[in-house]
Amino acid sequence: MGLRIFIIRRILLTIPTLLLLLTMVFLVMRVLPGDPVALHFEKRATPEQMEAMRHILGLDKPLWTQYFDYIVGLVDVNYFVTHGYPDLGKSMQTYEEVGEQIFSAFPATLELAIYSMIIASVIGILLGVVSSKKYNSVIDHLIRGSGTVTYAVPVFFLGIVFQLIFGVYLHWLPTGLRISPFVEPPSGLTIYLSPPSGGFLYHVLLSSIFGLVVSAICLAILKIKHVKFGLKVIFISIAVFFASWIGYAYASWYFMSVRQLHISTGLYTIDSLLEGNLFKFVESFKALLLPSLTLGIILSGIFVRLTRTNMLETLRLDFVTAAKARGLKESTVTYAYALRNAFLPILTMMGLQFAMLLGGAILTETTFSWPGLGRYIVQRINFRDYTAIQGAVVMFGLFVTLVSLIVDILYAYFDPRIRL
């Protein structure tokens, strides 16, 4: 009950946060000294050419209008639905849609981020727990020391070393790209729907039956949750009926015209599994291994320290001693009591570290020629392509905001105290 209200409130809170974020990006890119167009051409263009460029990009409009266009472009749902990506303007270099380029680069970054996060948290939390349990022993000092060293290693240096060892010398693993250029990228799951039978009436009938079923399920759920039967419930069930009816009708019409359903995540390891192609899975996994290990190991240092400190603090709390005094098993005390509580601040920090991970991802992607958002931004910097840079920065911002939203909801889920 409390959790739901918390989630709704937290989601509402992201709106001002996002607005703030977008404004700040706008301020940095437009208000900071330095004219993007002049910087882009690096004095190699005539004033007329530059003026024309400004006109194409809308930079000749007043600042307020630019700001308005920029925000509207981002929240334009219609544009998003028809194009499949938001309106982030046109690239100064290629005159292509920045949104499209970014959306095609993003899954690569997401995949890298997810895998390295998993590696970092598994290594970090495991070693952190061990270290705190063996406080002030040789093991503790070793773990702590290696964690500190990891923190001091530039991520691209580790990447280069990995490339040198596993790629150049040993030839075990690929040192770049998401999948070998000779292999077709995995396509994901494709479901071929049987050609539609029956006529118009058939569809109407089918969709209304579907609507009835859904609203019946909805009523049953309300009944289980002890909601009193009244006008509100009737209204809800009617709304549900119409919604599912229209939805089903639309879907069946859509599938009739498409006749195949395509499910693809953009994450090669998952798509290849969906496709059922183990070879592609192995290939993409091998390509992913070095970059995600690089990033994961670098980040694990922070996780070790975080886990260790929080565990040490928690292990001293009364309820841990109290649990021991009740004769609970050592493992129960460590994991269900200490780690479960120490995990909450770790979770918060994980959210913040995610931002750091994305920073590291830029360097890792550059090192491994990983075609993600990070490499995109670096390439565009070389062309001084400011619309693209701005778009990529916004995308990073959205991603971070989403992650922090998820983290906060998870936090509330794990900590009963916050749901007050």
Next chain:
Amino acid sequence: MVKLTLLEIDSLAINYPTSSGVVRAVEDVSFSLNKGETLGLAGESGSGKSTLGLSIMRLVPYPGVIVNGHIKIDETDILRLSEQEMRLIRGRKVAYIFQDPMTSLNPVKRISAHFVELIRTHEPKTPNKEALERAKTVLKNLGILPERINDYPHQFSGGMRQRIMIGLAIALNPDLVIADEPTTALDVIVQAKILDLLENLRKIYRMALILISHDLSIILERCDRIIVMYAGHMAEYATSLELQKAPKHPYTEGLLRSIPNIELSDQKLSAIPGSPPNMLDPPKGCPFWPRCPYAMEICRVKEPSLIDVGHNHLVKCFLYYKQGVNVE
């Protein structure tokens, strides 16, 4: 009536090695406790009373180590038990109640989980449902609505949480309950309620109780026997009546004279001069001599040992040595 010894502690010593030196938190403590008896451990902060209490559970906090002595529960020396065997004593034979009820329950677990976990750890064959029922009965005895068993700790007030802690302590009907300042964090009215509850339950379940407190009034009111601790040492050990009527150790004497009594008017209080010793650098000889009005030459040089002044009244003070003691 046959008195059965439940707990026997013999020349116990506990050290905390720190980076700035060794703190001798508990030194040369010996006493025994019979079944069903109540014993009070009185002392100021840093007197080692909590360390002593925790050592009976073998839970002396890091970096403390028991360097000497025996702790016997029902004739078994618990210092020789394996961690696994010791675990089965904690909570089942000896239970512990902590000072701060706000922090001694796991904030992310429901009350029911605390109970079920405890019961099923010690009686693994108990089905979940039965454990839950037993927990509800315990709550009812504590004056808490059994429906609230599915609440989280933060939904209870301090007094209620301390009741729950007591419930967890008595749930398996242990032989000994150690209550470490169980009411210090609570207001007086709640304090009285909690202490009454503890006393009643103790009588019903026939448990022995060790009550640790800095407040001598509480201990005098509630305990049969008292140990007064000073700087890790047992200064005095006596029945509460005798301790109040005829305190032997100068520290006990001073302590009793510095406690205000609400029942008396025009009471004259006097303080013990000086302050408790720095445990990293305690005075040589008797730790109390710098504050003692009767300090003699010998007190600065030699540490007195516990002597019996009759009726199992023990005191660690040179004033009660029969003949002169040789100064080495």
Next chain:
Amino acid sequence: MSEVKIKRSLMARLLPSLTSLTKKGPSGWMVIIGIIIVLALVIMTAIGPWVTPYNPSKSNVGPIRAPPSLQFPMGTNHLGQDMLSRTLVGGSIMLQVSALSVIICFLIGVPLGLFSSYIGGFFDSTLSLVIDAIYAFPGLVIAIAIAAMLGPGVINMALSIAVVYIPSYFRIVRSQVLSIKELTYTEAAKAAGARWHTILSRYIFPNVIPSIMTVVTVNFADAALTAAGLTFIGLGVTYDIPDWSWDLTNGWKYLSSRAWWIISFPGLMIILLALGFTLIGEGLSELLNPKLQR
């Protein structure tokens, strides 16, 4: 004259506190080792130009990409420059950039945090919101965006890094001030009639310094790493002056030639520099963590 006095009293204060660190267990040793590493690197960079065997910027002093030998103990790079000479002096830009950015951060973040939290109210809430938003943002992305706008150069690099880390200072100062404000000694000063600036300067600020120190050291490490990262993606100093990250980047470009020495030595130097500061920072934060003290 007074300067000498100040110096003397500083030394008198620092030396005993350094020796007392050795008694504080591993955390104290971490701080000491960190200080030694950092000092050694700073001294090496400072006296480097006088002790290099070759001119670090001169090409073709030896064969191209020669492996380590007696003549070139760290080998040569693709331009035939001596790696040992370059390594000896290559820290100057990173040190400059990180020191500069730390100074900027300190000068902006600390006063901002002090005043904002002491004043409180709407100003504080709004500012914290903005700062938190920057803090939650990927630091390198901000640094890249700003560095891309400002163009290359030591000062620009320092500025773009500073923007990333000002929030850390602000946040730590703010949280410290808020907790110190709760302690009654500031109230006692207020009750004694002290003016707000007296309270800030004599009661609050001196107690914030220790936590700022940990941020400063961690910030040094982060700034050095960020500077290296910026150079790596081409936003650093663009002309060829001896610089560890520049050399590392070049080594990477010729990775397939298996010239491990071109990347290893500059890379290890960067690690050493960041490690020195991290050790100090981590040691200090453990020593100062009130939850771990008993």
Next chain:
Amino acid sequence: MLSEIIKVEHLKKYFPVQKSFLEQLFARKMSYVKAVDDVTFSINKGEIFTLAGESGCGKTTTGRLIVRLLKPTSGNIYFNGPDITEFRGEKLRLLRRKMQIIFQDPYASLNPRMKVGSAVGHPLEIHGLAKGEEKKKLVLDALNEVGLTPPEQFFNLYPHQLSGGQRQRVALARSIILKPEFIVADEPVSMIDVSLRTTIIDLMLNFRKELRLTYLFITHDLAIAKYISDRIAIMYLGKIIEMGNKERLFLNPAHPYTRALLSAIPVPDAERGRRKIGLKGEVPSAINIPIGCRFHPRCRNKKAECTQKEPQLIEIEKDHQVACYFN
């Protein structure tokens, strides 16, 4: 009366329930913690007046309001005649020389980065009263008076080198160095070891005589209150429910809450088992104070009017007032 040094009239302090900045934007309405809810009393010159009650009853907040560390929501505070509620700037600073406060926690009330000497001397510096050697002499005198002897030895120590009792003495020295007329002592001994409490209390009693000080003593410990004070007020949920001369109040407690409170206090006596008067339930939250008498949900002998109208303090004998319909 001229001999009144402090007079407090209808003092109220409501704290808004803290919410984060963004939460405030979505909050439906503000709720308040009514920490002090209409308190009226006066303290005579030279007397020790005690505010006693359980935690959260508003006694500390009242003390802080009087020394103007907090701003009252409404009500008036008079000090030596004039209304000081609205004092600010220089006027307030001058007032602060006359009234001081001692805090509960001796570990938090001294700046860890200030040596004992400068901590005690700082008030003199703030008000520009003494400098250099003169200041040092005054500080040494003050340290001497609080029993930190030899004072020269303590002058250059940092607080962390002192014990709790010694720190509280330093705080005491700091509070008397300006020669104030009135001191609020907020639980000054509750965090000090039992064997040292009496020393601090005795020092306070000495200063009353020597410096003709007046104290507002705040405590949860009625046994200490009985030992030290002349008059006592018992607070419950932000309001005084019983007030009067010490002897009368302890001999003849009239409010059911006072009776329960008194019976609950442990007595250093092993012989007699005392009967404790239990109270049902717990103190309600100060956000939602019960209507009528705020004690009625826990009272054994409440009647209809208790749940409707709040009883006011009425005199039941000379210098003894109770807010209860049963007297």
